[in-house]
Amino acid sequence: xxxxxxxxxxxxxxxxxxxxxxxxxxxxxxxxxxxxxxxxxxxxxxxxxxxxxxxxxxxxxxxxxxxxxxxxxxxxxxxxxxxxxxxxxxxxxxxxxxxxxxxxxxxxxxxxxxxxxxxxxxxxxxxxxxxxxxxxxxxxxxxxxxxxxxxxxxxxxxxxxxxxxxxxxxxxxxxxxxxxxxxxxxxxxxxxxxxxxxxxxxxxxxxxxxxxxxxxxxxxxxxxxxxxxxxxxxxxxxxxxxxxxxxxxxxxxxxxxxxxxxxxxxxxxxxxxxxxxxxxxxxxxxxxxxxxxxxxxxxxxxxxxxxxxxxxxxxxxxxxxxxxxxxxxxxxxxx
Amino acid sequence: xxxxxxxxxxxxxxxxxxxxxxxxxxxxxxxxxxxxxxxxxxxxxxxxxxxxxxxxxxxxxxxxxxxxxxxxxxxxxxxxxxxxxxxxxxxxxxxxxxxxxxxxxxxxxxxxxxxxxxxxxxxxxxxxxxxxxxxxxxxxxxxxxxxxxxxxxxxxxxxxxxxxxxxxxxxxxxxxxxxxxxxxxxxxxxx
Numbered sequence: 001x002x003x004x005x006x007x008x009x010x011x012x013x014x015x016x017x018x019x020x021x022x023x024x025x026x027x028x029x030x031x032x033x034x035x036x037x038x039x040x041x042x043x044x045x046x047x048x049x050x051x052x053x054x055x056x057x058x059x060x061x062x063x064x065x066x067x068x069x070x071x072x073x074x075x076x077x078x079x080x081x082x083x084x085x086x087x088x089x090x091x092x093x094x095x096x097x098x099x100x101x102x103x104x105x106x107x108x109x110x111x112x113x114x115x116x117x118x119x120x121x122x123x124x125x126x127x128x129x130x131x132x133x134x135x136x137x138x139x140x141x142x143x144x145x146x147x148x149x150x151x152x153x154x155x156x157x158x159x160x161x162x163x164x165x166x167x168x169x170x171x172x173x174x175x176x177x178x179x180x181x182x183x184x185x186x187x188x189x190x191x192x193x194x195x196x197x198x199x200x201x202x203x204x205x206x207x208x209x210x211x212x213x214x215x216x217x218x219x220x221x222x223x224x225x226x227x228x229x230x231x232x233x234x235x236x237x238x239x240x241x242x243x244x245x246x247x248x249x250x251x252x253x254x255x256x257x258x259x260x261x262x263x264x265x266x267x268x269x270x271x272x273x274x275x276x277x278x279x280x281x282x283x284x285x286x287x288x289x290x291x292x293x294x295x296x297x298x299x300x301x302x303x304x305x306x307x308x309x310x311x312x313x314x315x316x317x318x319x320x321x322x323x324x325x326x327x328x329x330x331x332x333x334x335x
Numbered sequence: 336x337x338x339x340x341x342x343x344x345x346x347x348x349x350x351x352x353x354x355x356x357x358x359x360x361x362x363x364x365x366x367x368x369x370x371x372x373x374x375x376x377x378x379x380x381x382x383x384x385x386x387x388x389x390x391x392x393x394x395x396x397x398x399x400x401x402x403x404x405x406x407x408x409x410x411x412x413x414x415x416x417x418x419x420x421x422x423x424x425x426x427x428x429x430x431x432x433x434x435x436x437x438x439x440x441x442x443x444x445x446x447x448x449x450x451x452x453x454x455x456x457x458x459x460x461x462x463x464x465x466x467x468x469x470x471x472x473x474x475x476x477x478x479x480x481x482x483x484x485x486x487x488x489x490x491x492x493x494x495x496x497x498x499x500x501x502x503x504x505x506x507x508x509x510x511x512x513x514x515x516x517x518x519x520x521x522x523x524x525x526x
Contacts, residue, residue: 011491018465020472020487049498053466056447060366061376065358066384072391073354080349199338 006039007032013039016268017046019276023207024147026268030154034328043330131191131202137232139204140190141169149177152186155209156263157327161186164211173228183214185221191272192231193224195312196241200272209266215257220285222253223314244313256285256316265327280332281322289317339403347394358387361407368411368468373418382418386410405474408464412478450500458493461486 008016008029015021016029033039065073142148148168153161165180167187174187191206200206212221226247230240247253265280283306296303296319306318326332337345337353339360345353365386369379389410390397397406451459457479464470464478472490476483 011487014491014494015472015487018472045498046494049494049501050466052450052501053447053462053497056371056444058367058370058379060363060370061380063362063380065355069358069384069387069391072388073351076391076394077349077351199341 006036010039010042013042014046017043019270023142023151023205023268023270024144026270027147027150027154030266030268030328031150033330040330047331131200131204134202134231135204137171141171142188142207145177148188151207151209151266151268152188152211153209154266154268154327155186156184156211156265157329160184160263161211161327165217169228171232173232174225183217184211185217186211187224188269189224190228192227193308194272195308195310196237197311198272200274201237203272205270206272207268207270209264209269211263213259213261213263215260216262216285219254219257219260220262220316226253241313248313248315253314255287260285263327265323265325267326267328267332279322280324280326281320284319284321286317286319288315291317291319294319340399343394343397343403343406344399347397354391357390357403361404362387364468365407365411368408369415371463371467372415378418382411382414385414389414401477402474405470405477408468408470408474409478446501446504450497450504453500454493454496458489458496461489462493462497465490 008025012021012025013029013033016026016033021029033043142151145168149166152166152168153164155161156164160182161184163180163182164184164186165176166178167174167185168177169188169190187210189206189208189210191200191203193208194201194203194206223244226244227240230243235243244253248255261282261284263282264278265282267277267280269277271278291297291305294303295301296305302321304320306320308318309316322332324332337356339357342350342353342357346357362383365383366379369382370376373379373382386407390407401409451463454462461475461479464475465472470478472483472486476486479486
């Protein structure tokens with residue numbers, strides 16, 4: 001395969017499938033993949049290998065915590081309690097020495113320095129797996145506006161997204177980059193559309209392409225806009241939750257309209273650290289609804305209840321249905 | 336859902352419930368890790384226990400520098416290496432050990448296992464860590480102490496090689512081949 005004909009290497013194509021390419025490169029890969037039959041074959045080969053490997057399942061025995069582990073656990077927790085009880089006398093004795101204070105201060109300085117160093121290194125290498133607070137806004141923005149537009153469009157088949165309004169995230173929130181004609185709105189959501197208690201809530205790597213249908217654009221999009229405005233305004237999670245509750249109470253935020261749904265069929269997205277680009281799927285929004293009415297989460301049912309709004313301030317129920325193809329028409333792994 | 340790292344820190348702080356949650360999350364994946372690499376379900380279960388015992392013993396030294404997932408598989412890899420050394424020096428052969436209990440048909444398992452066994456050891460390990468343990472390239476690089484680019488290139492080679500083995504096997508022994516493209520039945524949450 002000549003690199004003159006292919007703007008991306010075959011290894012990069014594999015990395016793209018594994019969700020290991022940055023969003024901008026992933027968009028480039030996706031654009032090329034749509035046009036290159038040779039690369040589509042390679043992608044199908046890789047997917048085939050992965051699917052064959054998954055045939056090898058290993059069933060683990062259903063066991064509780066074994067007695068050896070329980071015993072070791074009990075011993076450790078007891079020792080820890082004993083250490084807590086015994087420590088004050090020791091502390092009182094040693095704290096009388098000013099040399100101890102000086103030593104402690106030195107240790108604190110070293111620990112703080114190392115922590116800052118490690119935090120910085122982890123950020124640089126993109127390997128941090130916990131996101132306790134918001135990163136700098138730049139990390140959530142996509143510097144290439146065209147790449148964000150292409151990524152947003154990749155959420156739905158071209159027949160839908162080509163006439164959709166496209167919104168991109170700027171310093172002050174989402175703004176319309178391209179006017180639409182068919183009532184659909186496509187955009188790239190960021191991590192703060194996750195549940196408030198999600199460990200991914202501040203993950204700056206998250207890029208979620210989504211195309212909302214007209215009913216979804218009227219009734220679900222305002223929620224994304226509001227969350228984004230509050231995040232950029234620096235509100236705490238508690239303040240955001242209160243504001244959303246108030247928004248629904250005073251009708252500033254609408255209930256999901258009948259028929260509200262969205263397409264999430266991009267393979268260039270990055271939904272979170274656990275699932276990467278996930279699988280292509282559709283989502284349907286309702287006012288709070290019993291999941292059994294859709295047979296969601298029942299054995300062999302293709303419908304699942306998305307936990308996005310579960311336990312959150314939004315009175316919304318959201319069902320997910322995987323589909324067989326990505327937005328470019330290529331086959332996707334079946335759930 | 337509480338993150339693994341938060342649970343680990345809670346366990347460090349003395350929470351039994353946090354450990355129990357970690358055990359519930361990782362018992363099955365760790366059993367799969369050992370089960371696919373050893374032909375002995377009992378030893379697989381033993382080594383899962385040893386992994387958790389190591390976590391308990393080293394809890395005070397854990398730092399949230401790497402993910403708990405990577406941390407656990409790091410311990411598991413060390414235990415696996417020790418187990419393999421032990422096998423090499425013992426009279427017990429892996430071949431005589433009982434077959435692991437599998438959820439798929441025996442043909443499925445045999446098909447994949449035979450193909451995997453044809454790969455070079457390091458490439459097989461990288462492929463398995465990626466496909467079965469779902470570790471990122473950087474996590475694998477950290478665990479195996481090799482550059483990320485090496486992980487990527489070896490993974491690429493191993494996937495192509497595996498495809499080739501599977502195709503040649505399909506030609507030479509079509510009766511053995513299970514339904515191609517059978518999807519993984521697992522379901523992953525979106526958010």
